Structure formats: C-alpha cells, structure tokens
Amino acid sequence: MNTRAVYIHVPFCEQICHYCDFNKFYIKNQPIEEYLDLCEKEMANTIERFPTSEVTSIYVGGGTPTSLSTEHLSKLLRAIRTHFPIRDDYEWTVEVNPGSADNKKLEMMKEMGVNRLSIGVQTFDQELLKTIGRDHNPEDVSNTIKLARNNGFSNISLDLMFGLPNQTMDQFRETLERTMDMQIEHVSAYSLKIEAKTVFYQLMKKGKLSLPSEDLEADMYHVLREQLEKANLQQYEISNFAKRGFESKHNLTYWNNESYFGIGAGSHSYINGVRRANYGPLPKYMKAVQSLGFPYIEEHEVTFKEKMEEEMFMGLRKISGVSFKTFREKYGMEIEDTFKNIIPPLTEKGLLINDGTSIRLSNKGLFLGNEVFEKFLM
Secondary structure (H helix, E strand, O other), rough: OOOEEEEEEEOOEEOOOOOOOOOOEOOOOOOOHHHHHHHHHHHHHHHHHHHOOOOOEEEEEEEEEOOHHHHHHHHHHHHHHHHHHEEEEEEEEEEEEOOOOOOOHHHHHHHHHOOOEHHHHHEOOOHHHHHHOOOHHHHHHHHHHHHHHHHHOEEEEEEEOOOOOOOOHHHHHHHHHHHOOOOOEEEEEOOOOOOOOOOHHHHHHHHHOOEEEHHHHHHHHHHHHHHHHHHHOEEOOOEEOOOOOOOOOOOOOHHOOOOHHHHOOOOEEEEOOOEEEEEEOOOHHHHHHHHHHHOOEEEEEEOOHHHHHHHHHHOEEEOOOHHHHHHHHHHHHOHHHOOOOOHHHHHHHHEEEOOOOOEEOOHHHHHHHHHHHHHOOO
16 A cells, blocks of 8 residues: 555644644743654654655644744755655645744745645634634734735635634624635635533533534535535535645545555554554653654554445545445445445435445535444444
C-alpha cells in the first residue's frame, strides 16, 4: 500500500476556543524548537519504516499552525519537503487563523510550496466570535484573504460553524452572504458538537449554554446547502462544498478509506492496514520519540470486516457515495451481499439510494447521517 497523504499536527494555540477538543496547548512557554526537532525525527523514522514513492497531499493542522513564528513554521515546512517525496501535482494545505498570518508568513509559505489555505472563520458575527472564544474579528478574515491572494494563493477554504449558542438564522445567513462575497474556492461547514473537556461542555453541565433547537439547526443546514449551491460551490461531502476541481484531496483520502501518515502529538495514522495513535501530551510524545523513535500509544490492525465497515460509513459521507465497482475491487465482494440485512431497510426508510452503480445518502439521509453510519457497524 503506497501511502500518499501526510498529516502534521501543530498543537499550539494563542487562544483556546470554547468548543475545541483537539489536542492543543497554549503556546506561551512551550518547547517549540524541541517539538519541531522531534517532529522531524518522527518524519525521518516514519518514511524509513514505511517508504512511499510519492506524496500527493499534505495537511498541516492544529492547534493553530500560524501561531508559530515565521521562522518556526518555515523550519517545519522545510522538514516536510526534506523527508517526503512530493509529486508535482500535490495539494499542500496549512490551517490559518485570521490575523495570525502576516504578509511575511504567507510569502514564506508560498515560497515553500504551500498551495492551499484553510482559514478558521466559524462566523462573521462579532458577538458570536466572542461567545465561542475566537480571538479574531470579521475584518481579519478579509485582510487575510487579501494578503493570501496578493501572494498568489488561488485555493482558499473557509471553515464555518452553525448551531452556535444563541445563533439566529439571520446571523447565519449573514455569515453565508459574506462568505459568498469572498469568492473563495471551498467551504467546510460543521454544526456545533459539545465535546467533553471543553468550556462549552462545562457550561452545558451547569445549564448555562443556550443552543438552537434541532429544527433550527436542520434549517440552517438546509439554507447552507441551498445558498452555497447558488454560489457555484457544489456539495461533495456532508459538510464540504467546492468549486469544480477544488475538492480537498487530503480529506478525500479519509473518506475513500485510504492510508495516510500522521506526524506530531496526538495525530493518527493508517498505514498498511494498521491504525496508530500518537501520544497527545507533549512530554509523553517527546520522550517516546527521543527514546523509541516513534510516539505510538496504540496500534490496531484493522480486520477485513472492519475495513469493509469503514469503507461504508466513511464513503457514505461523500455525496457520490460508495461505488459497487470500487468496493468489489478492494474487497472481492459485492456491497449488496455483504450488507444485505442493512441496505434494504435503510433504502425503504428513504435514507439510502441504490442507483445500481453506487450506494449513497438521500437528501433525508444527509440530515440523519450518524443514524445511517452506525447501522454498518456489524
């Protein structure tokens, strides 16, 4: 199995968002230089143990990668170029916090070969930004996009959220309008999920978190799909929309159930049929890389049955669904035979569509995706 995708985790933030449960730490007083050195060591050891002939997608996420200084971020990007064989038609994404990437940093990223930015907007409403713990303002988004365009970035994605505390439909419509005005190439939009160990979780336990109703959240999702389609951003996954040709190659790696490298504290990888999880806490991650060369806290060899299940509940996230032909080529079995007790009932309920060449979610199924996915865990 030739692994063609790389994820690099930068766990540092200048501000901790109230909804975020990703592996992250305040950047102040952190051992950044040492962390970057050990990330590079993990890269070198990984590519030696699991060689690949080419890499087609790279994603630097966090945390907040642009919380790093220009020099530190340059060091990380240079290490990636050094250790991974990058193909000419690659996609290289870096997550950007509005206002944290000045002209010097964007210029450096472009020179290093980064060709796609994912900007964490979430909302254009100033009060909602404060509510969710973001440290930027709406004008920072416009300024960051302008600087990015001036530096030659022609592939920009915005991250949005809906179902936020006390969010109204009017507020969400305004965010969508401002997004469409930006003329960007890609949008990822997710409904708020309350996760353990977050500020919002603590507020919810105390009864101090007022969330929109499920009906309003569903209406927001409907408006999201409707408005972005008008802006020529076609939905290709439950939460992702793109102009033709600008679909995220990296995220499609996950939804197509293909292999990927994961580098950094708290990252995950899927190589040669084995899923691995890295230590999250910085001291444990760094100690493991220093002493063992690899920071794995968990390794799981995915069974044949699990692979087929994952093919379905990951692949069904895509609007195109799961191809009969692809499933047959990968597993030597027919989807309809493998899941003969699952697909017909879901089809009868109007949640799945079987068009003879693929299985995909219906419009109704898009709103009830998790209910569908769990059925494929046999």
